[in-house]
Amino acid sequence: MDPKKLINLMSAKTVLKKTPVHQVVSSFIVRDFRIWWTYKFWLTLDITGNLLFVATYYLFSLITSSQQVQDAGYVTGGYFTFALIGIAFQQYVFFAVQSINQSVREEQQNGTIETVLSSATDFKVFLLGETCFFFIICSAFLFISFFAGSVLGAVFTLSVESLISTLLLSALLIASHMAIGVLSAGVIMKTKQGNPLTWVFSWMTQLVSGVFYPLKLLPWYLDWVGKLFPLTYSLDGIRLCLQGGQNLASPVVLSDTVSLLIFTIVATPIALYVFRIGYDAARRDGSLGQY
């Protein structure tokens, strides 16, 4: 048979039954949950590790002064509440971003990525499906951390306005970090190796995003670098809401929200574009399923 005819035959448009996006995404979530649930021992270890981590910073807070935290506008709760919010959200985003990479790599390793992406599933829906489950799990871990923190004495200023503002900031935090996760997954798609982007992101956020200390303690150049990371704005806004009782009406919280929104609007198309390049390059090379 003439190869051109064969290619034409293979590339012929077939009528694909369009499955609603929410159904595809929920299938991904159910699939990932079933796999995840089989590793119960690891689940126990993860929860234990999380609790020990919170307890470590509780004990550390016993030898710290709350002066710097209060000077930064985080009035309630002292250092422990400050560190708890920082740790919980930093781990949340790092674990989520790492999980996106890991799931793409596992699909490659298991040879299932080619099957999924050659089906009627669009790559954007595929990415959404891959990320949703991890954000759900990470949210559960976030609540566990907050619960453990509350038991150990973390104090929050809770009002309806501040809670709504926190939820909005958290949603923007997820959206902005989903873009970072997709960006690094696009790099992995082509390079097939562990991604230094995630690693650098993790260390830089810990150092300059004010996870463990207020940004005012940093020298001006690191403070400036910190402004490039969405976690900086998220943590500042969330802390001002939960520790300072502020809400979106406050100019600082509003400014943080706008910065996050701008980051998400700019970063999402770039991330999707990079993923598309990696995806197309891998398809062109025929190396989509190679590892």
Added chain:
Amino acid sequence: MKVEQIVDLFREEFPRPSSELTHTWAVFWANFKIFLSYRTWVITETLSTVASIAMYSFMGLQVDANRFFSVGYGDTTWLAFAIIGIATANYLWMCISRISHSLQHEVAEGTLEPIVTSMIKLRSYIIGQSIRGFLVSSYFMIGALLIGVYVLNVPMVLTAGTILSFIVILVMMIVSYAGIGIMAAGIILVYKKGDPMTFLLASVTEFLGGVLFCLTIFRVILYLLQCPEPCLTLTPWTQRGESSSRGQRWRRLRFWATSPFSSSSRSFFCQRDYESSRGAWTEYGEKEPLRRTRSDQRWTPKN
């Protein structure tokens, strides 16, 4: 041909032309060359060590000197305390996880069987891998301490006595934990999954070892728990810059350095024999579970 005859044939002893020392050196050198080929990894890990020290120096600005002084660390600062804690905990983690991680990689890549069927004894392999692990860990630990002392001007009590005691304690700590590392490697040979034992121990050690906070804060609970945890005996000691004169701690260390090592070595070789009899050296049926790794914490593991 009878099965027993085939088994006898395979069991037949072949002359081993090279000494165990040569084999150990070969394993070490091969793995060290692999390590040197990962330049990006070495650079990023070095940078991460620097970044973590910088981070702890900023955290140290929030420590209340009076509270720190009141728990018995008056001669030094919290940063000195934390740098020693982190450097030691990181060193320990790298040393104990080295054998199990390398075995896990060999099993996953299917290269363990060729190694086992070669003339290299498993003992030489383990020692060679461990030496490589210690050397790489030492680079990071010494680097962290040097940055602390020379860049951040962290006050440490550096006399011939304290340095010598530090080295002795470090050696005994490694020997204490080596048994646990070997035991974890044995578990990996049988179960093939992740590395739960090392992960659990690392988390517990970080928490109970007093890496970031003084154990005197919750004196009663943790001092009761320190008997089953060798790191607890060591870290506060080195952090205070004390010399090796405390009899009770020496006795406890001596116990930890000797008893678990022999029993875990026995356990490892039992599990090795079990896997050998099943012919399942290189089976890797279940994929690595998706899990949180220590890389999301402030000091990263080096495989």
